[in-house]
Amino acid sequence: MAHVVDIKKACAVNPLKMSQPLGASLAFLGLDACMPVMHGSQGCTSFGLVLLVRHFKEAIPLQTTAMNEVTSILGGYDNIEAALLNIRKRAAPHIIAICSTGLTETKGDDVEGYLVTIRKRHPELADTEIVYASTPDYVGGFEDGYRVAVTAIVRTLVKPLPRQTDQVTLLPGSHLSPADITELREIIEAFGLSVIVLPDVSGSLDGHIPPDWRGTTLGGTSLQDIRAAGASALTLAVGEQTREAALALQDIAGTPFEMFDRLTGLEVNDRFLQCLSQLSGRPVPAKYRRQRSQLLDAMLDGHFYTGGIKVAMAAEPDLLLAVGSLLHEMGAELRCCVSTTKSASHALLPAPTVILGDLEDLERGAADCDLIVTHSHGRQAAERLDKPLLRIGFPVFDRVGNAHRCLVGYRGTMALIFEVANLMIDQIKHHHADDWPLSPEALRAAAPVATPTPTGLAVASA
Incomplete structure (x- = not known):
């Protein structure tokens, strides 16, 4: 069970965390004929929209209630009413999904009360389902917003x-x-x-x-x-x-x-x-029995390069657990783990400590590590430390194909093992550039040494 340490900083340096409204928007984007709406200023929506477009390389439908200085003080009823009517008229969605932002949560807008009044005043909205999720971005993180949004969808529509x-x-x-x-x-x-x-x-x-x-x-x-x-x-x-x-x-x-x-x-x-x-x-089915056998072989092949390595990771809690646990099973040591928000997942992580912090905390903890694992905002830290970077999570904006990258099931697990092992081989090559390619004997010498375990699967040790 990992011990959770909450770093209390005056400000985040190279932030790791994405906001609750952004996580809620991702959940709403998984509904057909839906129009996600952020109840806040145009800037809140614009920043989230840019991150989603850069990660998925797709057109993203995302609207805003466009709160300004006056409506932020007096309340956003008129903005929500205008947004709902305009969206219904122009796009005719089956679902309009609204998530709040820090601006309107600080004001204390009673959005659920607004929606009751708007439905009474505008019966033409009867053919449009409206889902609301309270997602202030001054607390929680990406996962929290997604969690709240999916729960709101279930409670409103099921x-x-x-x-x-x-x-x-x-x-x-x-x-x-x-x-x-x-x-x-x-x-x-x-x-x-x-x-x-x-x-x-x-x-x-x-x-x-x-x-x-x-x-x-x-x-x-x-x-x-x-x-x-x-x-x-x-x-x-x-x-x-x-x-x-x-x-x-x-x-x-x-x-x-x-x-x-x-x-x-x-x-x-x-x-x-x-x-x-x-x-x-x-x-x-037989094909999954075959895939399981292939995964076992991949674990055997890959552990020569993952066993004994020291890893620094920064990710949302569930992703941290998924990737971190696999690396641990492959013989890696989770030396530095940074996450965004409190979660029961941290209790399952095979690491001594989880820091609730930012990418500055990751960079400090990664100085003596062999591999850095985080999203694209960690690339500068990896370059400064001259460490290989495994890009996971959201956002990954300096690579294409994020939508088609699979890390689950037997096949996805096998693909991740190969990706990590190949990164470590490239790192060996980087440090032996003058005499590359190494002979098989020299390559084995440069990699961690494998030792047998009670299970029969060799696990590498430093």
């Missing part, structure tokens, strides 16, 4: 329905990419089960050319599917951040749930497939 024994609901965490969700959907459907993904960014942010343009999200979980989630036989929740929404589904529709703190690794995917096998009454 109703109890007769049970469908072959249907499950998948609640993916904000750390899962569109490719991750696609992989999990394929695994679930391989057992003959139908799945409702809530929210589903694999339909809206998977990097495709849309057949039309509506001004809203194109793809994602439809309003019909959201409502149908009340009929699922089981909820599969991935990441501690989805626990609250899973509990809400249980309260509303009586749906039991299974929590998976991560799906990157061997044992956790074994448990995931066993759960699906028991639910469906079908054996694990």
Whole structure:
């Protein structure tokens, strides 16, 4: 169990944390025909929009209530009313999803009360669902905003329905990419089960050319599917951040749930497939047995370069746990771990300490490490320290293909192992540039030395 240390600084230096409204916006972008709206100033929305566009390399529908100095003091009712009417008229979304910002939360806008009044005054809005999430950006982080938004979607739109024994609901965490969700959907459907993904960014942010343009999200979980989630036989929740929404589904529709703190690794995917096998009454398909064997071989091949290395990581809690646990299982030492907000995930992390801090704290702790793991804002620290950087999380704006990067399941775990091992090989090459390529004997000498473990799998030691 990691000991959590909250660094109390006057200001963040090279911030690690993304805001709650941004996390909520990502959740809303996973709904089909939806228009996410930030209730705040235009600047709040603009900064979030830039980060989303740079990460996904896609057009992002995101609106604002455009609060100014006067309305920030007098209240934002008129701005919300005008935004709802304009969005309905111009884009005709099925869902308008509003998240608050620090500006309006500080003022104390009663948005839920505003929405009741607006619906009474404008019956034409009856055909548009409105979801509201309270996400002040002066507390919490990206994961918290996503958590609050998914829970708000469930509590606002899901109703109890007769049970469908072959249907499950998948609640993916904000750390899962569109490719991750696609992989999990394929695994679930391989057992003959139908799945409702809530929210589903694999339909809206998977990097495709849309057949039309509506001004809203194109793809994602439809309003019909959201409502149908009340009929699922089981909820599969991935990441501690989805626990609250899973509990809400249980309260509303009586749906039991299974929590998976991560799906990157061997044992956790074994448990995931066993759960699906028991639910469906079908054996694990042969292709996943083959993938498991391939993953074991990948772990054997990769541990020569990951065993004994010292790692500095900075990420949101669930992503920190997923990647950090795999590296630990591959023989790495989690020397420095920095996160953004408090979470039950920290108790499961195989590290002595988790710092709630910024990228300055990461850089200080990474001086004697072999690998840095964080998002693109950590690239300067990696350059200064001359360390390899594994880019994970949000945002990653200096690489393309983020939507298609898979880190879950047997295949995704194997891909991550190869990525880390290849980074370490490149680092060896960097420090032996004059006599590269090394002979196999010299390469083995430059890498950490592997020693047998009681399980039979060799683990490298420093």
